Amino acid sequence: MANVHKSLKQKSIPGPKPLLLGGNIGKRFAFSLDRVKSVMDLYTHFGDVAAMVANDTRRIFAFGPAFNHQILSNTDLFQVVPFLKAPPHSSLERLGQGLIMMNGDEHRYYRSLLQPAFHKNAIESYHRDIASLTVSMLDSWEKQTSVWIVEEIRSLNIAIANKILFGIAEAKNNDSLGKDFQTWLQHITRPSTILFPINAYPFPYAKMLAFSSLLEQKVVALMYQKASIQTTDVLSILLDSIKTSDEPTSMIDLVGQVATIFLASYETTTNALIWTLLLLCQHPAIMDQVVAEIQAVCGQSSIEPLHLRSLPYLGSVIKESLRLLPPAIYSHRVTTDDCFLGDYAIAQGSRVSYSPYVTHRMPELYQEPNRFDPHRWESIKPSPYEYLPFGAGSRMCIGVGLATTQLTIILAMIIQRYSWRLAPKAKVDYQVLVSLGIKGDIQLQLEKPDNTTIPQPIQGTIRRLVDFPV
């Protein structure tokens, strides 16, 4: 294949110039300071294939449905790799060895091993736990007039992940492991950690490695604790696989699977929920329509699995929120051979990224893409490569069914019990750790459900991403 490609004319890939001070690394650092703006700027200024820095053709972005299809449907040519260099046999290396970072047969083996825990019937069986943990959160809001919503929703989703994925219910474990993962996320996504992988103090990379060891010990402790309890959750499936595997496998080999599932589940779902709550309270007409739908279908009775199929408007709200603010902004692959993206020759070993965020903002696919408009879903039916908040192809998010069920149940239950608005003078800045979320926290004021939401003036960088009515 490489020879065929060489016969074609090579075009240089456009991209921004290196910085005068700092060169390519400087430009990559600048890129990582606002990944959302940077990736959109690349597309706007340089078109559907662009290099992160003009003279570095090994870091490329390819935008739009055709390239999404090419990248995501050819998993042998476009393979996943860790985004952070890990010393061999380190805790960091083991923590990264989860489904999301595996290729080929290994990926197929673990994907089919885990699949039963994400099957439709399994997801229905999680409904009761999701609902009862949500009730506990909502009850705790009863005596409050406002809540710090990111903290609340993150704790809820960590508790849900612990219960349904790992069969663990104790609050103290939930909180501490969740906080440790949050700290680890901050360590591994810091631009200085990624750009300077130097294992010596005071470099942040060395601190991150030390923290990775601590985290690994906690995950292993969780697995030992769990090994003595027999339940049917993701962790039990993994632990059972040790007994049945032909290969010698131990708990330490599964640390990465546990860490990946835990991280991939609560952070993305938390961000999707927060964005949806924010979008709803800033769009009262849409909020009124969701409230009316939930009242008509469920009234004040508890939300049952059967109800979930009868809430199409809430479904459109969630879809639209995931279109406008998809937690996964972009994701990387590395090429295992020379290839072409359109007219551009790409060398083996290049890092190629696709972007759900940029695809979802293409006006030819979504009119007025910066507007939150759930009604658009009545008349559009995008292909899997035009709408891909959960990725696409054989590596599509394994938790898609669980995440959408979880979002629907929690949102419906919040809407049944409360109306909410942003606290005055709220500043909403976005940040990308692994996924697109809110920087810090925001306060929501709670009211009776029959009060019409009044949108508040909103400040902060979120205004760059969404055209709010106020």
Ligand code: HEM
């Ligand atoms: C709103 C919530 C979620 C969003 C937006 C989301 C998004 C994604 C995306 C875009 C990918 C593909 C990444 C790529 O192509 O490189 C992915 C993969 C994955 N997600 Fe999710 N996810 C969510 C929830 C979950 C949940 C709840 C779980 C597990 C409980 C989960 C576990 C995974 C795993 C294990 C993969 C790797 C799949 C593979 O490579 O075979 N995700 N997710």
